[in-house]
Amino acid sequence: MAKLRSEQQIKKKVRKVVDGPIKSAEKTKKKILLSVGKLFSKEGYTGLNVTRIAGEAGINPRMIYHYFGSFDNLLRTYFGEKDFWDPFYNKLIANLLNNNRPLDADDIFAILHGQFDAILYNKEFQRAIHWDISEKSDVIRKISDEREHVGKRLFEQTEDRFKNTDIDLPASLALQIAGIYYLGLHAKINGSTFCGIDINTGEGRSRVENALKKIIEDLYKGKSI
Incomplete structure (x- = not known):
């Protein structure tokens, strides 16, 4: 013992x-x-x-x-x-990928709304986007490539919805996402208005969100931007 x-x-x-x-x-x-x-x-x-x-x-x-x-x-x-997205957004993207179905207008708006929230409220995401457009870096390029890979999979699920139409969904969303990123960086770095809209205020954010929703709805109704 x-x-x-x-x-x-x-x-x-x-x-x-x-x-x-x-x-x-x-x-x-x-x-x-x-x-x-x-x-x-x-x-x-x-x-x-x-x-x-x-x-x-x-x-x-x-x-x-x-x-x-x-x-x-x-x-x-x-x-x-590093995970720049909040749990709700990650769950949204995971569900959309796992369901493997065409995205509807509400799905697209939810994705853009998540991007809008990230660029407005996530300081590290703001810094990452600023780095991405300011300097060539293998480190930040990997994040961009991963984001593109997810986007490509989502577009592939939806491409049949817009076949034989004059609507280019990826190009339309590219313009909207680029606009979201620029508006967010402009507001947070300069703190000034853009086209008379201050997205640092609740009213300004609501105007941009409503415009995004209207553009997406029009795309799904067959209207080009």
Whole structure:
């Protein structure tokens, strides 16, 4: 019995010795990734460098290379794990893809409304879109490619609905989404109006949302933009 108790104590000590460094490493990696998010949210991609991230995390800059190998790999890890969408929007997209049916006007509006909310209220998403159009980067390109892949699948589910018509749904939505992104960035960066509309106000947001809904309804009624 004494021998069995002794073996159990030894195993417990070994487990503690092993768990300690592992937990410490995971904690440090998490702290580094959180620091990337904080700086990116506050300053965008221009605020991201090894020195700034290490300072935010309160660690030696060499730790970043120790845990991630390189600065680029750190960014790939962060943005590869980052989810810019809220749970409701993710559930919406997952359901639309899993149902594998043509999208109706309400589905399209829900997708655009989710994009509109993200560009207005998600600081990191605003920064990501700004980075995407400001500088060529393999890191941010991957996010764009993933977004395009999802969009392509959704369009394929709906393309038969507009066959033999003069309506180009992808092109029409591209104009609307680009407009949403620009309006959002313009409002949040400059804080000014666009075409007399201030989307930082409830009234301004409602006007844009109503216009989006009307355009989509007209497309489904067979009217081109």
